[in-house]
Amino acid sequence: xxxxxxxxxxxxxxxxxxxxxxxxxxxxxxxxxxxxxxxxxxxxxxxxxxxxxxxxxxxxxxxxxxxxxxxxxxxxxxxxxxxxxxxxxxxxxxxxxxxxxxxxxxxxxxxxxxxxxxxxxxxxxxxxxxxxxxxxxxxxxxxxxxxxxxxxxxxxxxxxxxxxxxxxxxxxxxxxxxxxxxxxxxxxxxxxxxxxxxxxxxxxxxxxxxxxxxxxxx
Amino acid sequence: xxxxxxxxxxxxxxxxxxxxxxxxxxxxxxxxxxxxxxxxxxxxxxxxxxxxxxxxxxxxxxxxxxxxxxxxxxxxxxxxxxxxxxxxxxxxxxxxxxxxxxxxxxxxxxxxxxxxxxxxxxxxxxxxxxxxxxxxxxxxxxxxxxxxxxxxxxxxxxxxxxxxxxxxxxxxxxxxxxxxxxxxxxxxxxxxxxxxxxxxxxxxxxxxx
Ligand SMILES: [Zn+2]
Numbered sequence: 001x002x003x004x005x006x007x008x009x010x011x012x013x014x015x016x017x018x019x020x021x022x023x024x025x026x027x028x029x030x031x032x033x034x035x036x037x038x039x040x041x042x043x044x045x046x047x048x049x050x051x052x053x054x055x056x057x058x059x060x061x062x063x064x065x066x067x068x069x070x071x072x073x074x075x076x077x078x079x080x081x082x083x084x085x086x087x088x089x090x091x092x093x094x095x096x097x098x099x100x101x102x103x104x105x106x107x108x109x110x111x112x113x114x115x116x117x118x119x120x121x122x123x124x125x126x127x128x129x130x131x132x133x134x135x136x137x138x139x140x141x142x143x144x145x146x147x148x149x150x151x152x153x154x155x156x157x158x159x160x161x162x163x164x165x166x167x168x169x170x171x172x173x174x175x176x177x178x179x180x181x182x183x184x185x186x187x188x189x190x191x192x193x194x195x196x197x198x199x200x201x202x203x204x205x206x207x208x209x210x211x212x213x214x215x216x217x218x
Numbered sequence: 219x220x221x222x223x224x225x226x227x228x229x230x231x232x233x234x235x236x237x238x239x240x241x242x243x244x245x246x247x248x249x250x251x252x253x254x255x256x257x258x259x260x261x262x263x264x265x266x267x268x269x270x271x272x273x274x275x276x277x278x279x280x281x282x283x284x285x286x287x288x289x290x291x292x293x294x295x296x297x298x299x300x301x302x303x304x305x306x307x308x309x310x311x312x313x314x315x316x317x318x319x320x321x322x323x324x325x326x327x328x329x330x331x332x333x334x335x336x337x338x339x340x341x342x343x344x345x346x347x348x349x350x351x352x353x354x355x356x357x358x359x360x361x362x363x364x365x366x367x368x369x370x371x372x373x374x375x376x377x378x379x380x381x382x383x384x385x386x387x388x389x390x391x392x393x394x395x396x397x398x399x400x401x402x403x404x405x406x407x408x409x410x411x412x413x414x415x416x417x418x419x420x421x422x423x424x425x426x427x
Contacts, residue, residue, distance in 0.1 A: 017327040021341055024327075028345040035419050046312060049319030052278050054241060059273035060280060067272065071265050074298050078259055081302045103344050126335040 002171040015044035022132035022195045026155045028103035033171035117141025132195045137186045145183035150197035159190030248314040256304035295325040310405035379414035
């Protein structure tokens, strides 16, 4: 059961199409798995369309000539777009097979690189300073304790992990800011979609030496 | 002197009712235009759609982006997609105005991404699918079907939903076959199945929580 959802402000911006692609993808992954937020987004979209499309005061007049020529141009071609509803894409990482969430199927991804129990692939979304990645933590693995200089968004695609704040499962949407410290651990392994806007900062003892790992992971 | 409060309220209620009646008629007309475009490639119906939506889209996009030529591009792209994708509109899933709004939102997202990040990856249809696949939900449920709890949940569904779920899962009939068998439109079968799955999901959530 999904316990962690995007807040209503994020859902609204998502419904309006106003978020950067990396964040929108995270919400889309959640919405695909969460019937509650799916309904919420549908309702928001309906409200917006009612506001914009159901009052004729909100129009910019167009000339008949303009209308006729645009209609002519558009209808010149009789082709239609065949929608391919279920083009599933699966990936294999370190011997584990996953079906990608629909939101990620057409996002260009780098090769996987790995350190210890961690493997990561970066998406080339070109939204600096935002960076989006898929992160696999293999069974028994963990991410050393760290804080976030900026924010860190994690959406669990597969498996579970736990940190000081709780246990998370598939679909959970976890947004952390600079105030939080955490060290996720997974028993059975997991795959996460992550977005961060700054390298993470490792806080404890020997892990300080690992600080470069922060920019590796996120 | 003026009207009593009661009669004012009554007038107001009647007014609101008249407006919602109007909306319904309007939605029906738009839905018919979309159907005619989809089935007959009807240019006159498309012109009506264009007259209704284009000036509104032009205004929304102009106020959002403060740029008239970009707004004109949004109009052009949105209406082109309406022409090319009208067959994807399904009246059982929601208002036709909402469907066109979705098309516009997707077009705007891809267009802005092209301008800002120089990316032409057209991600919008993956983030906000125009075709909702019932199939996704269907798969999830196949794993749970054998359970006793699930059977009990199915038995609690309203009859129309129950017969669709049972036909689909246990008699392995296709949605098209069910439509014919139960003598209702395909859209109705889809929406019954969707509602039933939503309910079952709720029940299963309660059990596992
Ligand atoms: Zn949710």
